[in-house]
Amino acid sequence: MRNARAGVVPVIALTALLALLAGCSVAVRGTATPARGGSVALAPARYVDGQRRFSIVPPQGWRPDTSGREGTAVFFLASDPDTAAAGPFVSNINVLVLPAHADLDATVGAARGELAGLNAYRLLDDEAATLAGGLPAHVLGGTFTQSGFALRNLQLFTVYQGSTVVVTGTALADRWAGYGALVDASLHTVIVPAPA
Numbered sequence: 001m002r003n004a005r006a007g008v009v010p011v012i013a014l015t016a017l018l019a020l021l022a023g024c025s026v027a028v029r030g031t032a033t034p035a036r037g038g039s040v041a042l043a044p045a046r047y048v049d050g051q052r053r054f055s056i057v058p059p060q061g062w063r064p065d066t067s068g069r070e071g072t073a074v075f076f077l078a079s080d081p082d083t084a085a086a087g088p089f090v091s092n093i094n095v096l097v098l099p100a101h102a103d104l105d106a107t108v109g110a111a112r113g114e115l116a117g118l119n120a121y122r123l124l125d126d127e128a129a130t131l132a133g134g135l136p137a138h139v140l141g142g143t144f145t146q147s148g149f150a151l152r153n154l155q156l157f158t159v160y161q162g163s164t165v166v167v168t169g170t171a172l173a174d175r176w177a178g179y180g181a182l183v184d185a186s187l188h189t190v191i192v193p194a195p196a
Contacts, residue, residue, distance in 0.1 A: 040185040055194035091171035118144040152176040
């Protein structure tokens with residue numbers, strides 16, 4: 001998936017394929033600690049979806065792209081020195097909001113099946129999560145190869161009032177040590193729907 005306009009290869013939330021198959025905040029599982037030391041730097045302001053379907057606090061300095069490309073509600077693209085070293089791939093977090101065709105368990109089951117079909121896919125994260133207020137969510141993550149890149153991702157799924165919200169953070173696998181805690185911390189700021 002090449003974006004000729006920006007010269008980057010973002011990876012969309014893989015559950016876009018699921019679309020073909022027919023006020024809660026995430027409770028953080030633990031304290032995120034970045035591999036490079038220091039603190040996890042999230043943006044000072046919360047991003048709120050224009051339709052108020054969700055909100056998220058992206059990593060500090062990551063620029064939003066709300067063009068709707070790849071069917072996303074928003075992409076947050078890394079904009080730090082590592083980006084230039086990574087070549088045409090840009091670490092990113094993206095959000096898809098799809099019509100819910102199933103409950104959370106069925107959605108996650110279908111996602112596992114889709115992910116297993118990826119080139120060299122290896123499941124590393126598969127755990128239930130609970131959004132504040134009791135709304136269930138699920139986290140999946142793993143490594144795979146796409147478009148010639150060895151990648152690592154982490155995805156947060158929830159189904160709420162007729163919509164499936166999927167938030168995916170992806171980086172080059174060999175750079176995950178520098179991005180993993182930041183992606184995890186950002187994914188765990190998601191509020192569905194966005195607060196009024």
